[in-house]
Amino acid sequence: MQQPRTAISLTGVTKRYGEPPSQEYALRGVDLEVKQGEVLLLMGPSGSGKTTLLSIMGCILSPTDGDVVVAGQSVTGLSTGNLAKVRLDNLGFVFQEYNLFPTLSVIENVMVALDLRGMNRKDSAETAMSALENVGMAEKAHVYPETLSGGQKQRLAIARALAGSPKVILADEPTAALDSENGRLVMDLMSSLADDGTRSVVVVTHDQRTFEFADRIITIEDGLLLPPREMNNIRKSRKT
């Protein structure tokens, strides 16, 4: 059987804030691999370093030490402009507070992601509509985000993240602001994004209801990773 390829790899990643003697460690020598087609949950108490880890995986923060490889490309030492290019080409983001553009309609929110990739307006409108159909939001294409429920907003955020066909979706507490039913719907949707085996999903969460959607759960404490908990195909069996 062919081994899944690595989407993101972190080797000896350390992140320090401040200068001695008041230096604080957010991450201490983290080694981690995210496989293609994997749904990985990152858990841990507040201040444990999980959002820092997500930011480094997302090329938004640079590590103090260590190496980060995204889609086969080492991003260590890249300029902010080149890091932005890596994000644009490989990564999609879903945020706890949705981070939608309130002045744009639902479809325009998705079209922005395509415009950044240089797609013309006509094609981006068609692709955006297709992405909205995938998350069951096509009928809301021309309303503004303020009229949507929390679950709908998160589905829109997922459509926007998906629109650029990223290799990895990084989600920060995507269910934190949702009730249990919408939380399940959103996690089910996110989990399904990895079903074709080419895309990975990394989710930072406190929400234990999300466990059943994961392939692997990693807990982080004081900037160190604890041994991963393999979910033994629970996710795949849930699908069947």
Added chain:
Amino acid sequence: MIVTIARQNLLHDKVRLAVTLTGVVFAVVLITIQIGLFIGFTHTISAVIDHSGADVWVTSPGVKNFDIALPLTKEKYYQVLSAPGVEKASKFIIQFADWKKPDGGQESIEIIGFEPDKKMGGPWGFVKGTPAMLDLRDAVVADQLYMEKLGIKKQGESVEINSRKARVVAFTRGIRSFTTSPFVFASYKTALQFSHLRPDELTYILAKAENGITPGQLRDSIARNVNGVDSYTTTEFSDKTREYWMLNTGAGTSILLAAFLGLVVGTVIVAQTLYATTLDHIGEFATLKAMGAPNSYIYFILITQATLSAILGYGFGIAISYLAASISQFAAMAIIIPFEVAVGMFFLTLVMCVSSSLISIRKVMTLDPALVFKGR
């Protein structure tokens, strides 16, 4: 999408948009009207010279402007008349005088005397009466713009100029005076009676060149053949008078300073409101950066916002300015806005608004996309 985002960012907060546009409109109106006043004053200052129809003005030595000059004698007039290249010459008087209104009030005027048959230096733009009426005894011509100031209501009214009887036989429209004293035209003979000049004195000699002689050649010929006078082509004397009033007295400088202040105040207001709009949308800009947008994408959004503000503000501002210019036709102060000024103002407004967005651009340049994550 950049234009859509920029437009929607502006329209999202209509109150802030109104404040931004107010800043732009304020700056456009203030600058345009100040420049329009400057041009209007410049035209007004030299209007009598420019409309004189003369090629050369002969003055007493050292004259600095049209309104104030020492007298010449008639002897100089005859010397000018006999200078080579002179087709004809005309006597011209300008003197400040007291005008006694029909109801008894008093006003200062500038009485201008010219020779109607020589057709140089006379009034223009007649709306009531004709130039021929100046041949009547004690006849004077005033401008409609100053009827109220001069206390006259109709043609034919009698007044006193320097305690001598005068009769307003005709009206012009649009002959303004830069000083507070309106111009009143009369024939040379009539004006001489109103003035404090001796019968053999005059203020200027206006000369017309023979065919084939340029104004510059005529000026040089007069300078060679007549001693104790200065001679200028009409253009030179017009420029000299404008330069004196607009630059040497500080009148023009103060107008241009007000225009500059308008630019500064407008820039500050627009910069503040655009910056506030940027701060309102800072989370969205951070999201764009996190999504992989290059800084240039966000700069273009900010510059487009500034450009849209400039276009809207300019539209309102220039319309108000032209309205003011149109109303000024009926006022003692002329506001003249040539097409070139309107075009120039458009580009100045663009520069003002785009430079106002630089503070916002600087903010976005240093924006950390990690803002998108809570609890980092």
